Amino acid sequence: MTSKPERVVLIGVAGDSGCGKSTFLRRLTDLFGEELMTVICLDDYHCLDRKQRKETGITALDPRANNFDLMYEQIKTLKDGQEIMKPIYNHETGMIDPPEKIEPNHIIVVEGLHPLYDERVRGLIDFSVYFDISDEVKIAWKVQRDMAERGHSYEDVLQAINSRRPDFQKYIEPQREFADVVLQVLPTNLIKNDEERKVLRVRMLQREGKEGFEPVYLFDEGSTINWTPCGRKLSCSYPGMQLYYGSDVYYGRYVSVLEVDGQFDNLDEVIYIETHLSKTSTKYEGEMTHLLVQHREYPGSNNGTGLFQVLTGLKMRAAYERLTAKEAKLAVNV
Ligand SMILES: Nc1ncnc2c1ncn2[C@@H]1O[C@H](COP(=O)(O)OP(=O)(O)OP(=O)(O)O)[C@@H](O)[C@H]1O
Numbered sequence: 001m002t003s004k005p006e007r008v009v010l011i012g013v014a015g016d017s018g019c020g021k022s023t024f025l026r027r028l029t030d031l032f033g034e035e036l037m038t039v040i041c042l043d044d045y046h047c048l049d050r051k052q053r054k055e056t057g058i059t060a061l062d063p064r065a066n067n068f069d070l071m072y073e074q075i076k077t078l079k080d081g082q083e084i085m086k087p088i089y090n091h092e093t094g095m096i097d098p099p100e101k102i103e104p105n106h107i108i109v110v111e112g113l114h115p116l117y118d119e120r121v122r123g124l125i126d127f128s129v130y131f132d133i134s135d136e137v138k139i140a141w142k143v144q145r146d147m148a149e150r151g152h153s154y155e156d157v158l159q160a161i162n163s164r165r166p167d168f169q170k171y172i173e174p175q176r177e178f179a180d181v182v183l184q185v186l187p188t189n190l191i192k193n194d195e196e197r198k199v200l201r202v203r204m205l206q207r208e209g210k211e212g213f214e215p216v217y218l219f220d221e222g223s224t225i226n227w228t229p230c231g232r233k234l235s236c237s238y239p240g241m242q243l244y245y246g247s248d249v250y251y252g253r254y255v256s257v258l259e260v261d262g263q264f265d266n267l268d269e270v271i272y273i274e275t276h277l278s279k280t281s282t283k284y285e286g287e288m289t290h291l292l293v294q295h296r297e298y299p300g301s302n303n304g305t306g307l308f309q310v311l312t313g314l315k316m317r318a319a320y321e322r323l324t325a326k327e328a329k330l331a332v333n334v
Pocket residue numbers: 015016017018019020021022023024141142144145299300301305306
Protein backbone atom coordinates (compact mmCIF):
# COMPACT_ATOMS: atom_id res chain seq x y z
CA MET A 1 0.00 0.00 0.00
CA THR A 2 1.25 3.53 -0.81
CA SER A 3 0.23 5.79 2.10
CA LYS A 4 -2.36 5.58 4.86
CA PRO A 5 -5.73 6.50 3.31
CA GLU A 6 -7.63 9.43 4.83
CA ARG A 7 -10.85 8.04 3.40
CA VAL A 8 -11.31 4.42 2.35
CA VAL A 9 -13.63 4.23 -0.67
CA LEU A 10 -15.63 1.03 -0.88
CA ILE A 11 -16.69 -0.36 -4.23
CA GLY A 12 -19.12 -3.27 -4.66
CA VAL A 13 -19.02 -5.61 -7.65
CA ALA A 14 -21.90 -8.09 -7.63
CA GLY A 15 -22.93 -10.97 -9.85
CA ASP A 16 -23.03 -14.69 -10.32
CA SER A 17 -19.92 -16.74 -11.00
CA GLY A 18 -18.73 -16.49 -14.61
CA CYS A 19 -20.43 -13.17 -15.34
CA GLY A 20 -17.36 -11.09 -16.11
CA LYS A 21 -16.43 -9.75 -12.67
CA SER A 22 -12.76 -10.69 -12.99
CA THR A 23 -12.57 -9.01 -16.39
CA PHE A 24 -14.09 -5.88 -14.90
CA LEU A 25 -11.61 -5.97 -11.99
CA ARG A 26 -8.76 -5.96 -14.51
CA ARG A 27 -10.25 -2.83 -16.03
CA LEU A 28 -10.46 -1.24 -12.56
CA THR A 29 -6.81 -2.08 -11.93
CA ASP A 30 -5.95 -0.37 -15.23
CA LEU A 31 -7.62 2.78 -13.90
CA PHE A 32 -6.49 2.79 -10.27
CA GLY A 33 -3.27 0.78 -10.38
CA GLU A 34 -2.52 -2.18 -8.12
CA GLU A 35 -1.06 -0.15 -5.26
CA LEU A 36 -4.13 1.91 -4.55
CA MET A 37 -6.69 -0.88 -4.67
CA THR A 38 -7.31 -4.06 -2.67
CA VAL A 39 -9.85 -6.64 -3.83
CA ILE A 40 -11.72 -8.81 -1.37
CA CYS A 41 -13.51 -11.83 -2.77
CA LEU A 42 -16.58 -12.43 -0.66
CA ASP A 43 -16.33 -16.20 -1.21
CA ASP A 44 -13.89 -15.92 1.71
CA TYR A 45 -16.88 -15.43 4.00
CA HIS A 46 -18.34 -18.87 3.20
CA CYS A 47 -18.91 -20.42 6.61
CA LEU A 48 -19.82 -23.82 5.22
CA ASP A 49 -17.05 -25.55 3.33
CA ARG A 50 -17.71 -27.62 0.22
CA LYS A 51 -18.20 -30.85 2.15
CA GLN A 52 -20.62 -29.24 4.61
CA ARG A 53 -22.61 -27.69 1.77
CA LYS A 54 -22.83 -31.04 0.05
CA GLU A 55 -23.99 -32.77 3.25
CA THR A 56 -26.63 -30.15 4.06
CA GLY A 57 -27.74 -29.41 0.49
CA ILE A 58 -27.17 -25.70 1.11
CA THR A 59 -25.58 -23.90 -1.85
CA ALA A 60 -22.90 -21.19 -1.66
CA LEU A 61 -25.52 -18.70 -2.82
CA ASP A 62 -27.67 -19.33 0.24
CA PRO A 63 -27.10 -16.77 3.03
CA ARG A 64 -26.82 -19.67 5.51
CA ALA A 65 -23.53 -20.65 3.85
CA ASN A 66 -22.05 -17.19 4.47
CA ASN A 67 -21.06 -15.29 7.57
CA PHE A 68 -22.60 -11.86 7.02
CA ASP A 69 -21.91 -10.66 10.58
CA LEU A 70 -18.19 -11.19 10.11
CA MET A 71 -18.33 -9.73 6.59
CA TYR A 72 -19.95 -6.57 7.92
CA GLU A 73 -17.64 -6.22 10.92
CA GLN A 74 -14.50 -6.69 8.83
CA ILE A 75 -15.55 -4.40 5.98
CA LYS A 76 -16.51 -1.74 8.49
CA THR A 77 -13.16 -2.13 10.25
CA LEU A 78 -11.33 -1.66 6.94
CA LYS A 79 -13.46 1.35 6.09
CA ASP A 80 -12.57 2.78 9.48
CA GLY A 81 -8.91 2.47 8.48
CA GLN A 82 -7.90 -0.59 10.50
CA GLU A 83 -6.50 -3.95 9.48
CA ILE A 84 -8.40 -7.24 9.64
CA MET A 85 -7.66 -10.95 9.73
CA LYS A 86 -9.78 -12.16 6.84
CA PRO A 87 -10.72 -15.83 6.42
CA ILE A 88 -9.81 -17.54 3.14
CA TYR A 89 -12.01 -19.93 1.20
CA ASN A 90 -9.82 -22.23 -0.84
CA HIS A 91 -11.46 -23.03 -4.18
CA GLU A 92 -8.97 -25.79 -4.89
CA THR A 93 -9.61 -27.81 -1.75
CA GLY A 94 -13.09 -26.54 -0.98
CA MET A 95 -11.96 -25.85 2.59
CA ILE A 96 -11.55 -22.80 4.81
CA ASP A 97 -7.86 -21.91 5.19
CA PRO A 98 -6.19 -19.98 8.05
CA PRO A 99 -6.92 -16.23 7.87
CA GLU A 100 -4.69 -13.60 6.29
CA LYS A 101 -3.95 -10.01 7.29
CA ILE A 102 -5.55 -7.32 5.10
CA GLU A 103 -4.65 -3.69 5.59
CA PRO A 104 -6.92 -0.79 4.67
CA ASN A 105 -6.24 0.77 1.29
CA HIS A 106 -7.48 3.82 -0.62
CA ILE A 107 -9.95 1.68 -2.56
CA ILE A 108 -11.37 -1.57 -1.28
CA VAL A 109 -13.35 -3.58 -3.81
CA VAL A 110 -15.71 -6.21 -2.43
CA GLU A 111 -16.66 -8.59 -5.20
CA GLY A 112 -18.69 -11.73 -5.39
CA LEU A 113 -22.13 -13.18 -4.92
CA HIS A 114 -23.42 -11.01 -2.06
CA PRO A 115 -21.93 -7.51 -1.77
CA LEU A 116 -25.38 -5.90 -1.77
CA TYR A 117 -27.31 -8.58 0.10
CA ASP A 118 -26.83 -7.49 3.70
CA GLU A 119 -28.26 -4.08 4.49
CA ARG A 120 -25.36 -3.21 6.81
CA VAL A 121 -22.72 -4.03 4.20
CA ARG A 122 -24.73 -2.19 1.53
CA GLY A 123 -24.74 0.89 3.72
CA LEU A 124 -20.94 0.98 3.69
CA ILE A 125 -20.55 0.75 -0.11
CA ASP A 126 -19.87 4.02 -1.92
CA PHE A 127 -20.48 2.85 -5.49
CA SER A 128 -21.69 -0.46 -6.88
CA VAL A 129 -22.27 -2.40 -10.06
CA TYR A 130 -24.34 -5.54 -10.65
CA PHE A 131 -23.59 -7.83 -13.60
CA ASP A 132 -26.93 -9.00 -14.95
CA ILE A 133 -26.21 -11.63 -17.57
CA SER A 134 -29.20 -13.27 -19.23
CA ASP A 135 -29.38 -17.04 -18.99
CA GLU A 136 -28.73 -17.52 -22.72
CA VAL A 137 -25.48 -15.54 -22.58
CA LYS A 138 -24.43 -16.96 -19.20
CA ILE A 139 -24.67 -20.48 -20.62
CA ALA A 140 -22.66 -19.52 -23.71
CA TRP A 141 -19.86 -17.90 -21.64
CA LYS A 142 -19.73 -20.67 -19.06
CA VAL A 143 -19.74 -23.40 -21.69
CA GLN A 144 -16.88 -21.68 -23.50
CA ARG A 145 -14.78 -21.29 -20.33
CA ASP A 146 -15.59 -24.46 -18.41
CA MET A 147 -15.26 -26.74 -21.44
CA ALA A 148 -12.01 -25.15 -22.66
CA GLU A 149 -10.31 -24.54 -19.30
CA ARG A 150 -11.88 -26.88 -16.79
CA GLY A 151 -12.63 -30.02 -18.80
CA HIS A 152 -16.40 -29.95 -18.16
CA SER A 153 -18.95 -31.25 -20.66
CA TYR A 154 -21.81 -29.16 -22.06
CA GLU A 155 -24.27 -31.17 -19.92
CA ASP A 156 -22.18 -30.51 -16.76
CA VAL A 157 -22.31 -26.77 -17.35
CA LEU A 158 -26.02 -26.74 -18.05
CA GLN A 159 -26.70 -28.87 -14.98
CA ALA A 160 -24.61 -26.54 -12.79
CA ILE A 161 -26.50 -23.47 -14.01
CA ASN A 162 -29.89 -25.15 -13.61
CA SER A 163 -29.18 -26.38 -10.10
CA ARG A 164 -28.06 -22.91 -8.99
CA ARG A 165 -31.01 -21.10 -10.56
CA PRO A 166 -33.54 -21.24 -7.65
CA ASP A 167 -31.06 -19.82 -5.12
CA PHE A 168 -29.68 -17.41 -7.71
CA GLN A 169 -33.16 -16.00 -8.22
CA LYS A 170 -33.85 -15.89 -4.49
CA TYR A 171 -30.61 -14.42 -3.15
CA ILE A 172 -28.41 -13.00 -5.90
CA GLU A 173 -30.62 -11.42 -8.53
CA PRO A 174 -32.63 -9.23 -6.08
CA GLN A 175 -29.44 -7.28 -5.36
CA ARG A 176 -29.88 -5.53 -8.75
CA GLU A 177 -32.31 -3.23 -7.04
CA PHE A 178 -29.56 -1.67 -4.94
CA ALA A 179 -26.79 -1.22 -7.52
CA ASP A 180 -25.83 2.22 -8.83
CA VAL A 181 -25.11 0.69 -12.22
CA VAL A 182 -26.60 -2.49 -13.64
CA LEU A 183 -24.97 -3.98 -16.74
CA GLN A 184 -27.48 -6.14 -18.57
CA VAL A 185 -26.18 -8.51 -21.22
CA LEU A 186 -28.85 -9.90 -23.54
CA PRO A 187 -29.12 -11.71 -26.86
CA THR A 188 -28.97 -9.37 -29.85
CA ASN A 189 -32.09 -7.97 -31.49
CA LEU A 190 -30.22 -7.60 -34.76
CA ILE A 191 -30.20 -11.28 -35.72
CA LYS A 192 -33.43 -13.24 -35.67
CA ASN A 193 -33.21 -16.37 -33.47
CA ASP A 194 -29.48 -15.94 -32.91
CA GLU A 195 -27.99 -19.02 -31.23
CA GLU A 196 -24.33 -18.07 -31.43
CA ARG A 197 -24.38 -15.35 -28.72
CA LYS A 198 -21.39 -13.62 -30.30
CA VAL A 199 -23.34 -10.46 -31.02
CA LEU A 200 -24.82 -9.00 -27.83
CA ARG A 201 -27.26 -6.32 -26.73
CA VAL A 202 -25.81 -4.61 -23.69
CA ARG A 203 -27.58 -2.07 -21.50
CA MET A 204 -26.12 0.20 -18.85
CA LEU A 205 -28.76 1.22 -16.29
CA GLN A 206 -27.56 4.22 -14.30
CA ARG A 207 -29.31 5.29 -11.14
CA GLU A 208 -30.70 8.84 -11.21
CA GLY A 209 -30.50 11.08 -8.15
CA LYS A 210 -27.46 9.58 -6.41
CA GLU A 211 -25.36 12.37 -4.97
CA GLY A 212 -22.35 13.11 -7.17
CA PHE A 213 -23.20 10.51 -9.81
CA GLU A 214 -23.88 12.04 -13.22
CA PRO A 215 -25.13 9.42 -15.68
CA VAL A 216 -23.54 9.27 -19.13
CA TYR A 217 -25.86 10.36 -21.93
CA LEU A 218 -25.99 10.28 -25.69
CA PHE A 219 -26.53 13.53 -27.66
CA ASP A 220 -29.14 15.20 -25.46
CA GLU A 221 -29.73 14.63 -21.76
CA GLY A 222 -33.27 13.47 -21.00
CA SER A 223 -34.25 12.74 -24.61
CA THR A 224 -34.92 9.37 -26.15
CA ILE A 225 -32.44 8.61 -28.89
CA ASN A 226 -32.09 5.76 -31.36
CA TRP A 227 -28.88 6.02 -33.31
CA THR A 228 -27.39 3.91 -36.09
CA PRO A 229 -23.77 5.09 -36.16
CA CYS A 230 -22.67 2.81 -39.03
CA GLY A 231 -21.52 4.58 -42.14
CA ARG A 232 -18.56 6.73 -43.02
CA LYS A 233 -17.18 7.11 -39.52
CA LEU A 234 -17.90 3.71 -38.02
CA SER A 235 -17.32 0.49 -39.94
CA CYS A 236 -19.98 -2.10 -39.21
CA SER A 237 -20.19 -5.45 -40.91
CA TYR A 238 -23.31 -7.62 -40.62
CA PRO A 239 -25.51 -7.28 -38.55
CA GLY A 240 -24.56 -3.66 -37.89
CA MET A 241 -24.93 -1.65 -34.71
CA GLN A 242 -27.70 0.20 -32.89
CA LEU A 243 -27.39 2.59 -29.96
CA TYR A 244 -30.20 3.70 -27.70
CA TYR A 245 -30.45 6.23 -24.89
CA GLY A 246 -33.50 6.98 -22.77
CA SER A 247 -34.95 6.83 -19.29
CA ASP A 248 -36.85 4.10 -17.53
CA VAL A 249 -38.17 3.09 -14.14
CA TYR A 250 -36.33 0.21 -12.48
CA TYR A 251 -37.50 -1.19 -9.14
CA GLY A 252 -39.55 1.98 -8.72
CA ARG A 253 -36.67 4.39 -9.33
CA TYR A 254 -35.62 6.46 -12.34
CA VAL A 255 -32.64 5.22 -14.32
CA SER A 256 -30.87 6.47 -17.45
CA VAL A 257 -30.37 3.72 -19.95
CA LEU A 258 -27.63 3.47 -22.55
CA GLU A 259 -27.71 0.54 -24.93
CA VAL A 260 -25.36 -0.85 -27.56
CA ASP A 261 -26.46 -3.74 -29.77
CA GLY A 262 -23.85 -5.12 -32.16
CA GLN A 263 -20.08 -5.17 -32.29
CA PHE A 264 -17.24 -2.92 -33.36
CA ASP A 265 -15.23 -3.88 -36.42
CA ASN A 266 -12.46 -1.42 -35.65
CA LEU A 267 -11.93 -0.47 -31.99
CA ASP A 268 -10.04 2.73 -32.85
CA GLU A 269 -13.26 4.07 -34.37
CA VAL A 270 -15.01 3.96 -30.99
CA ILE A 271 -13.73 7.53 -30.65
CA TYR A 272 -16.60 8.46 -32.98
CA ILE A 273 -19.10 7.10 -30.43
CA GLU A 274 -17.17 8.72 -27.57
CA THR A 275 -17.43 12.19 -29.09
CA HIS A 276 -21.22 11.85 -28.99
CA LEU A 277 -21.36 10.78 -25.35
CA SER A 278 -21.41 13.33 -22.53
CA LYS A 279 -20.59 13.12 -18.82
CA THR A 280 -18.27 10.17 -19.38
CA SER A 281 -15.98 11.32 -16.52
CA THR A 282 -12.94 11.04 -18.79
CA LYS A 283 -9.96 13.33 -18.16
CA TYR A 284 -9.24 13.98 -21.84
CA GLU A 285 -11.09 13.43 -25.10
CA GLY A 286 -10.43 9.91 -26.27
CA GLU A 287 -9.66 8.41 -22.84
CA MET A 288 -12.61 6.02 -23.01
CA THR A 289 -11.47 4.72 -26.42
CA HIS A 290 -7.88 4.55 -25.23
CA LEU A 291 -8.87 2.40 -22.23
CA LEU A 292 -10.76 0.05 -24.50
CA VAL A 293 -8.07 -0.17 -27.17
CA GLN A 294 -5.24 -0.75 -24.71
CA HIS A 295 -6.71 -4.14 -23.82
CA ARG A 296 -8.35 -5.44 -26.97
CA GLU A 297 -7.71 -8.93 -25.66
CA TYR A 298 -10.12 -8.64 -22.70
CA PRO A 299 -13.34 -10.53 -23.43
CA GLY A 300 -16.06 -8.21 -24.69
CA SER A 301 -13.76 -5.36 -25.76
CA ASN A 302 -15.39 -5.29 -29.18
CA ASN A 303 -18.94 -4.78 -27.91
CA GLY A 304 -21.07 -3.01 -25.32
CA THR A 305 -19.80 -5.15 -22.44
CA GLY A 306 -16.30 -3.70 -22.77
CA LEU A 307 -17.52 -0.19 -23.49
CA PHE A 308 -19.86 -0.10 -20.48
CA GLN A 309 -17.31 -1.74 -18.20
CA VAL A 310 -14.94 1.09 -19.09
CA LEU A 311 -17.63 3.71 -18.47
CA THR A 312 -18.54 2.11 -15.13
CA GLY A 313 -14.87 2.14 -14.14
CA LEU A 314 -14.66 5.83 -15.04
CA LYS A 315 -17.69 6.54 -12.86
CA MET A 316 -16.02 4.68 -9.97
CA ARG A 317 -12.89 6.76 -10.44
CA ALA A 318 -15.01 9.92 -10.39
CA ALA A 319 -16.72 8.74 -7.18
CA TYR A 320 -13.33 8.00 -5.61
CA GLU A 321 -11.95 11.41 -6.54
CA ARG A 322 -15.05 13.21 -5.33
CA LEU A 323 -15.19 11.39 -2.00
CA THR A 324 -11.49 11.75 -1.24
CA ALA A 325 -11.50 15.44 -2.23
CA LYS A 326 -14.46 16.00 0.09
CA GLU A 327 -12.59 14.29 2.88
CA ALA A 328 -9.48 16.37 2.25
CA LYS A 329 -11.61 19.54 2.38
CA LEU A 330 -13.17 18.44 5.66
CA ALA A 331 -9.73 17.76 7.10
CA VAL A 332 -8.55 21.24 6.11
CA ASN A 333 -11.61 22.84 7.73
CA VAL A 334 -11.14 21.06 11.06
N1 LIG B 1 -17.78 -9.56 -22.09
C1 LIG B 1 -17.55 -10.85 -22.36
N2 LIG B 1 -17.69 -11.32 -23.59
C2 LIG B 1 -17.50 -12.64 -23.85
N3 LIG B 1 -17.16 -13.54 -22.91
C3 LIG B 1 -17.02 -13.10 -21.67
C4 LIG B 1 -17.19 -11.73 -21.32
N4 LIG B 1 -16.97 -11.59 -19.99
C5 LIG B 1 -16.67 -12.81 -19.54
N5 LIG B 1 -16.69 -13.72 -20.54
C6 LIG B 1 -16.46 -15.16 -20.45
O1 LIG B 1 -16.88 -15.59 -19.18
C7 LIG B 1 -15.78 -16.16 -18.47
C8 LIG B 1 -15.86 -15.69 -17.02
O2 LIG B 1 -15.51 -14.33 -16.94
P1 LIG B 1 -14.86 -13.78 -15.62
O3 LIG B 1 -13.77 -14.71 -15.17
O4 LIG B 1 -14.51 -12.36 -15.86
O5 LIG B 1 -16.12 -13.92 -14.65
P2 LIG B 1 -16.23 -13.98 -13.07
O6 LIG B 1 -17.55 -13.37 -12.73
O7 LIG B 1 -15.05 -13.39 -12.43
O8 LIG B 1 -16.26 -15.53 -12.80
P3 LIG B 1 -15.81 -16.36 -11.48
O9 LIG B 1 -16.48 -15.72 -10.31
O10 LIG B 1 -16.35 -17.73 -11.77
O11 LIG B 1 -14.33 -16.33 -11.44
C9 LIG B 1 -14.51 -15.68 -19.21
O12 LIG B 1 -13.49 -16.63 -19.15
C10 LIG B 1 -15.02 -15.53 -20.62
O13 LIG B 1 -14.97 -16.78 -21.25
